[in-house]
Amino acid sequence: MLASGETLVAVAETDLDERLRFATGAVALTNRRLLSRVNGDDAWREWPIDASMELRLRDHAGAGSLDLFAGDRLLARWRFTLGRLPAVQKMSERFAEVRRDPDASPAAAEPSAPVCGRCGAEVPPDDEECPRCGADAESPPSPRNLFRLWRFAQPYRARLALGFVLTLGATAATLVPPYLTMPLMDRVLIPYGKGVPIDVGLVATLLAALFASVFAAWGLGWARTYVLALVSERIGADLRTTTYEHLLRLSLEYFGGRRTGDLMSRIGSETDRICLFLSLHLLDFATDVLMIAMTAAILISIDPWLAMVTLLPLPFIAWMIHLVRDRLRHGFEKVDRVWGEVNNVLADTIPGIRVVKAFAQESREAGRFREANRHNLAVNDRVNLIWSVFSPTVTLLTETGLLVVWAFGIWQVSRDHITVGVLTAFLAYIGRFYTRLDSMSRIVSFTQKAAAGAKRIFEILDHVSSVPEPAKPVALPALKGRIELRGIHFRYGNRAVVKGLDLAIEPGEMIGLVGHSGSGKSTLVNLICRFYDVSEGAILVDGVDIRSLSVPAYRSNIGLVLQEPFLFFGTIAENIAYGRPDATRADIVAAARAAHAHEFILRLPHGYDSLVGERGQSLSGGERQRISIARALLIDPRILILDEATSSVDTQTEKEIQKALDNLVRGRTTIAVAHRLSTLRRADRLVVLDRGEVVEVGPHDELMAREGAYFRLYQAQARNVDESDDDRWTPQVIPATRAAGGGA
Amino acid sequence: MNADAVVQAFGFRLSRNASGRLVFTSATGEVFEGVVPVRAFPITSPEEGFALVTAEGRELAWIARLADLPEPDRLLVDEELAAREFLPEIRRLVQVSSFATPSTWTVETDRGPSVFVLKGEDDIRRLSHSMLLVTDSSGVHYLVRDHARLDRASRRLLDRFL
Known part of the structure; x- marks a missing residue:
């Protein structure tokens, strides 16, 4: 065509x-x-x-x-x-x-x-x-997540093997006593009933053997449990640390989309549940399987026919287990998710407690928690309904099985096919046998719980960071600090935040990013830090695409001062040295001095050793900011990013911070985001952003002379009226003529 | 009601130009091209609260209820909303490729059948007790208005992700 x-x-x-x-x-x-x-x-x-x-x-x-x-x-x-x-x-x-x-x-x-x-x-x-x-097109992860735990068990192979041998021995030892009841019955008690005197020597030997086997079972069982619990604790700890390490490497995007409570419950309680499963339930299960196999072998060796009858209920129980397994697993997955929800309510409310109290919403939040708990109850009730039927049914089946053995056994004894001793031994064995089956059926729920937990853990482990570490990172020489943005686009969800932005920043230059909130300033900063990767285009530093650099190596060249400085729990010195833990005390003091923080730190009762962060010494916003400036100074970065560093403090404090910042900016490529334009007076060039695009670039005087977007912004602030150009037009409001309830 | 009367009653007039864009003329004669109607509560209360905003996002007028607008203007706003709003509502889940994510969902929506990839269970957000918002791998949102009122098969599939 x-x-x-x-x-x-x-x-x-x-x-x-x-x-x-x-x-x-x-x-x-x-x-x-x-x-x-x-x-x-x-x-x-x-x-x-x-x-x-x-x-x-x-x-x-x-x-x-x-x-x-x-x-x-x-x-x-x-x-x-x-x-x-x-x-x-x-x-x-x-x-x-x-x-x-x-x-x-x-x-x-x-x-x-x-x-x-x-x-x-x-x-x-x-x-x-x-x-x-x-x-x-990526295929979903295999549901056999528990097998994937083998990766974590591998380092402990030797100890696991020892544990297995001990289990084997312990189980075998517990099977000896019923076997000894046969001679006790047939050669001592039954002949006595017929008038033959008791052979004291034989009884003593049999009882001694009984005691020896019981004692051996005790010792071996102890060793086995200890060894395997040791291993499973270690596997659990490895799992926890590996998951946490992986989580820390994930991009900000991942954290943006998750809730803290959910992640905390995954790493905390899920790993614990898996550990418990491995150390207790799986161990019991293995013992049960061994026990059943050995018992079956002994029974068949004594009398194949009776053994057949005894083992008859086994397939039924296996079938039942299979039937309930599926329903239970989804149930337990649901329970887990609901637990996450309960945790989320806590994680939302506790950090925001000031807002909750200020608006007197305690009862509302309590209601929210009650609601989450109610949901939890409802889900649990449904699971328990299935579960509660399951256990008694297994018991019913095993008891019926016991009756069958009694009936068949008595019939066989009456026809002299077996002795009374054999029947008692059988009854003793299957008493154990069926209790094991009963406890074995419990493994279903524990396995499902652990599998659901493992799935949620592997969900984190399988998540590939959206800012991937390059396979062959380009070696990073000492950076000069030239940054080039080439036609970058960025989209957050379905919203385009940055659209086709080009900008070159020379080494040592200070750039001020200006624009209304929502114009993409902070996004741009996040992209330069590589907290996110651009959707299109490229960011080059000294001519190298930042995606080809190793992430930690690249970030170690960036100093970041945020609007809300975050101080970790610890001393002031530790907080300043956060980016360079090996810094000497002299380095720390020098950085604090340059950040104009030295003096107020010395006024604190414990000086540099004062505890800050959660539950620590309370510091003012300006003081915290100066500590975070000292933190950035200490790593001596080539690229410095100030994201609204002075926005949350008053003008007086801003002046102090500004003095500190002037020290920091010297000689570094600096990108400063500020709403207050006066903060950017030292910037070499100002970049005016609007809806993700650059509208104007140039020094302050030039932009003022141009009387464009920057001029309007500046005028607006000078008049102390925010965003005056937005106020030119007063929206007309059409009242709801027929509005029922009238929301206005 | 003639055009002048409309201006008097509501303070503005709407029309559509050759490039298909909505033009807003205020009572004082100011003209804005490329005006966009926006619902303030597109999910919880789609029929109440509209704003007419300029292409730059500035509010020109607030309309409490669409029904209060005179006929020609209301049609224009309706048309423009229909061409702009995209929130397919899932009516039925036909098939999901797996219960572990990423999972490919085949669904029927009020806008016809669609296939999309769900990246993780976290992409299903609960807006209220019964309302769910599903985000696919490319960022398109799908709404489930009341998951209790889906048919049994859909509910059973959806339930595995909740």
């Missing part, structure tokens, strides 16, 4: 129609025309490309729109969900190229990197599949 001399340049799939209903469609771009069709209807609509045409792309709330304009007239509009955005974006870029020069050689129009057929994103040359789609 292509005309001669026409080549296909780009194709993008669309998945929505004009009314935003799901419908497949496609838009194709050739060097002459734009073609499209919707929903498999075969006719392609076409628009020959001419110079007046323009494609405009925008997106809102998960749905994107590609509009074809001729001048100011809308010719066509295509809609799609965000998943298709990269392909559409590519196409609209190519459209601009084609319009400029339709006869550019098609080879030149071919993209340099291979492009994913599904989403249109570029596939890096080293990868075989598209990183974007590949992540989508």
